[in-house]
Amino acid sequence: MRPGKSLTRRSAVAGPRTTKTLRPEDERLPIGRTFAYGLQHVLTMYGGIIAPPLIIGAAAGLGVAEQAVLVSCCLFVGGLATILQTVGVPFFGAQLPLVQGTSFASVATLVAISQDGGGIQAVFGAVLVAAVIGFLIAPFFARVIRFFPPVVTGVVITMIGLSLTPVAADWSMGGDESAADYASLENIGLAAMTLVIVLALSKVGNAAISRLSILLAIVIGTLVAWALGIADFSQVGDGAIFALPQPFAFGAPTFQAGAIISMVIVVLVILTETTADILAVGEIAKTRVDSKRIANGLRADMISSIAAPVFNTFTQSAFAQNVGLVAITGVKSRFVVTAGGGILLVLGLLPILGRVVAAIPLPVLGGAGIVLFGTVAASGIRTLSKVQYSGQNLIIVAASIAFGMIPVVAEGFYENFPAWIGTIFHSGISSAAVMAVALNIVFNEIKAGNSKGGSVFHAAPPRMVKTEEVRSLREGDHYEAGKLIDAKGDEVPVVTAEQFTVALAEHLKACDKAGVEPELPEGVDRREVLEAVDDHAGPAPGRRA
Numbered sequence: 001m002r003p004g005k006s007l008t009r010r011s012a013v014a015g016p017r018t019t020k021t022l023r024p025e026d027e028r029l030p031i032g033r034t035f036a037y038g039l040q041h042v043l044t045m046y047g048g049i050i051a052p053p054l055i056i057g058a059a060a061g062l063g064v065a066e067q068a069v070l071v072s073c074c075l076f077v078g079g080l081a082t083i084l085q086t087v088g089v090p091f092f093g094a095q096l097p098l099v100q101g102t103s104f105a106s107v108a109t110l111v112a113i114s115q116d117g118g119g120i121q122a123v124f125g126a127v128l129v130a131a132v133i134g135f136l137i138a139p140f141f142a143r144v145i146r147f148f149p150p151v152v153t154g155v156v157i158t159m160i161g162l163s164l165t166p167v168a169a170d171w172s173m174g175g176d177e178s179a180a181d182y183a184s185l186e187n188i189g190l191a192a193m194t195l196v197i198v199l200a201l202s203k204v205g206n207a208a209i210s211r212l213s214i215l216l217a218i219v220i221g222t223l224v225a226w227a228l229g230i231a232d233f234s235q236v237g238d239g240a241i242f243a244l245p246q247p248f249a250f251g252a253p254t255f256q257a258g259a260i261i262s263m264v265i266v267v268l269v270i271l272t273e274t275t276a277d278i279l280a281v282g283e284i285a286k287t288r289v290d291s292k293r294i295a296n297g298l299r300a301d302m303i304s305s306i307a308a309p310v311f312n313t314f315t316q317s318a319f320a321q322n323v324g325l326v327a328i329t330g331v332k333s334r335f336v337v338t339a340g341g342g343i344l345l346v347l348g349l350l351p352i353l354g355r356v357v358a359a360i361p362l363p364v365l366g367g368a369g370i371v372l373f374g375t376v377a378a379s380g381i382r383t384l385s386k387v388q389y390s391g392q393n394l395i396i397v398a399a400s401i402a403f404g405m406i407p408v409v410a411e412g413f414y415e416n417f418p419a420w421i422g423t424i425f426h427s428g429i430s431s432a433a434v435m436a437v438a439l440n441i442v443f444n445e446i447k448a449g450n451s452k453g454g455s456v457f458h459a460a461p462p463r464m465v466k467t468e469e470v471r472s473l474r475e476g477d478h479y480e481a482g483k484l485i486d487a488k489g490d491e492v493p494v495v496t497a498e499q500f501t502v503a504l505a506e507h508l509k510a511c512d513k514a515g516v517e518p519e520l521p522e523g524v525d526r527r528e529v530l531e532a533v534d535d536h537a538g539p540a541p542g543r544r545a
Contacts, residue, residue, distance in 0.1 A: 076348025082341030094297030161377025171366030194367025404432025
């Protein structure tokens with residue numbers, strides 16, 4: 001059964017037969033495809049999930065072996081968190097296709113904490129206390145869903161894609177600015193080749209290959225890189241094959257007030273970004289997301305973040321790049337991401353497999369990331385297309401996206417601001433989210449002072465539909481994914497006036513041949529339809545007068 005196809009379940013009890021429509025994310029795929037799509041999710045986010053422990057570990061003065069422990073623990077906890085988020089238990093887990101992993105939003109703050117004299121123990125202590133606070137406020141935070149209408153969610157989803165695009169560009173150049181081959185034509189060429197493979201595989205007629213285009217492109221790109229001597233697998237065999245995470249491997253956490261306050265601010269940012277990701281994947285999957293579901297997702301986020309420092313890792317959050325993978329493949333099943341969580345868990349227990357995946361050249365991931373992150377932005381634009389711009393919404397979208405782009409295009413913009421401001425607004429996603437929510441409240445919740453004519457930046461006429469454009473619509477007709485669908489679920493073709501006339505003429509001839517009295521739309525004359533078709537066709541070879 002194809003992803004996204006409607007699923008029903010019949011009641012087995014006596015009496016009238018009832019049907020229950022399953023949510024799109026509840027679809028179960030064959031085991032092979034489930035793990036293939038799950039591996040695709042892992043490869044998509046792998047570079048992002050191992051970067052934070054490497055950066056923080058290096059800042060804390062840890063050696064290579066100790067940093068390897070951080071990476072393994074990061075994969076292990078990310079796998080557990082992903083399984084909890086996707087499978088769900090009462091009060092925990094949004095049951096959506098969301099991959100969890102170490103949040104990049106916390107990196108700058110954790111680096112500062114580690115270098116302020118507290119070391120890695122102070123980092124774990126700050127994460128633990130801040131996550132507990134985040135867990136306690138998660139239900140209240142989830143109630144802000146009413147402040148996330150399409151004008152806000154569209155901005156945030158678009159900004160997720162736009163803010164991730166520099167990451168794809170950096171990966172395409174090699175990922176390490178200090179390397180001699182950074183931004184070399186060799187690296188960029190490898191990324192470009194991977195991008196072309198993704199596009200070519202997406203073009204083929206086979207749906208399964210198209211949906212696995214990212215995974216296949218990464219595998220092919222890696223093999224080509226290995227043949228060219230760019231990919232290095234020589235260190236895969238170094239180190240342990242199997243290792244269990246040891247709780248508090250770096251000693252007991254320590255607690256510093258300043259570090260905890262800084263991390264609480266970071267946790268608020270993480271809650272904002274995870275809320276945005278939950279809303280984004282709900283929009284892409286076409287499934288209902290309410291405040292209860294958001295609260296369950298945020299609680300799963302925070303309980304995983306509480307467990308994280310126990311197992312030597314950091315705050316957990318949903319990964320935005322995997323939202324893009326859901327959009328581009330159309331595979332909405334949460335159990336696919338559960339399989340990805342299982343793979344992450346195994347990678348955390350089998351460091352040798354993690355070393356294999358770590359050997360994938362970053363330019364290969366960068367080429368795939370261009371499509372993935374662009375797809376997220378396109379999904380946001382699609383959401384924004386549903387927004388009515390007759391009021392103040394245009395200025396909300398304009399100001400929010402521009403504000404969100406500031407830290408993306410000018411990383412040092414907030415360097416001279418107080419630290420807490422930089423913590424909140426260093427991310428383009430959180431910047432756009434804060435601005436969009438605030439402006440939506442100012443313009444759409446607080447009506448006083450609004451101009452009746454709408455924003456001064458809005459030059460388009462009010463949206464209207466002419467009578468003749470809706471005359472043929474019937475009860476139950478609705479738009480879905482850009483198509484007109486009738487009450488039975490069948491697509492209604494949208495045609496030009498000429499195509500409409502030709503189709504009516506064919507209908508008339510078919511009815512005449514079958515001896516059936518034709519039914520025509522109101523105001524349409526049979527003779528005029530046939531004459532119009534004859535006039536348009538003109539004389540043609542073999543045509544009878």
